[in-house]
Amino acid sequence: MGKGFDQYASAYDAWFLDNRNVLYSEVNLVASTLKQAGRVLSVGCGSGLFEKILRDEYGITVAEGIEPSSGMAEIARKRGMHVVEATAEEADFGHETYDTLLFNGTPSYIGDLAGVVRKAYEALPSGGRIILIDVPKESSYGLLYNLAKAVGTWDHPLLEGCYPPNPYPIEFVDVAAWRTTAEKVDLLRKAGFVDLEFAQTLTSHPVCSNDVEEQPVEGYGKGDYVAVTAYKR
Numbered sequence: 001m002g003k004g005f006d007q008y009a010s011a012y013d014a015w016f017l018d019n020r021n022v023l024y025s026e027v028n029l030v031a032s033t034l035k036q037a038g039r040v041l042s043v044g045c046g047s048g049l050f051e052k053i054l055r056d057e058y059g060i061t062v063a064e065g066i067e068p069s070s071g072m073a074e075i076a077r078k079r080g081m082h083v084v085e086a087t088a089e090e091a092d093f094g095h096e097t098y099d100t101l102l103f104n105g106t107p108s109y110i111g112d113l114a115g116v117v118r119k120a121y122e123a124l125p126s127g128g129r130i131i132l133i134d135v136p137k138e139s140s141y142g143l144l145y146n147l148a149k150a151v152g153t154w155d156h157p158l159l160e161g162c163y164p165p166n167p168y169p170i171e172f173v174d175v176a177a178w179r180t181t182a183e184k185v186d187l188l189r190k191a192g193f194v195d196l197e198f199a200q201t202l203t204s205h206p207v208c209s210n211d212v213e214e215q216p217v218e219g220y221g222k223g224d225y226v227a228v229t230a231y232k233r
Contacts (some may be wrong), residue, residue, distance in 0.1 A: 038099025044106030048076030193230035
């Protein structure tokens with residue numbers, strides 16, 4: 001479904017830039033998972049917005065990406081990334097080419113996530129890491145998004161007063177399939193990954209999530225954006 005993002009590439013960046021504290025809360029989480037990450041491949045890098053901020057403001061270089069949307073990929077290239085246009089299912093992750101495979105905000109847009117996780121395990125070197133970062137289905141945002149998806153709009157009486165002033169575009173909500181943290185843990189363990197680590201951000205109600213920039217905290221029980229990091233044996 002990634003190519004469907006072509007017509008919304010600019011809207012994607014605009015939403016994040018209009019929700020700066022949400023953006024930087026999420027960037028802080030991503031940055032916390034990339035300490036001593038080695039060579040990183042960003043799978044579903046989108047417009048490269050996160051990668052540009054990580055490079056320019058955090059000193060973390062993620063120069064290579066995979067992105068199915070040509071519109072998004074072109075923006076990422078202009079931001080200095082080398083991007084291959086492919087879905088996660090189609091993409092070549094190499095053989096021990098990368099130390100870290102980063103999936104930031106993309107697991108909910110990957111149909112065969114189990115197959116992609118297995119492929120990632122085979123591609124990584126011993127000790128390599130996979131990072132799955134996304135909105136958990138069981139979180140406040142996950143429940144809110146699924147309700148908006150079910151009714152097909154943000155403009156519905158059931159949602160009145162419950163979502164941020166500038167909500168995530170319904171076009172992106174409609175094509176996502178969020179998974180619970182438990183589902184992602186199960187996929188990782190079945191693929192052979194071990195030593196799982198969890199970090200979270202966006203811990204306030206969605207209506208208030210853009211009020212302040214957050215730093216990540218350990219765990220996954222209260223955050224609306226959760227990172228699960230796992231390692232190859």
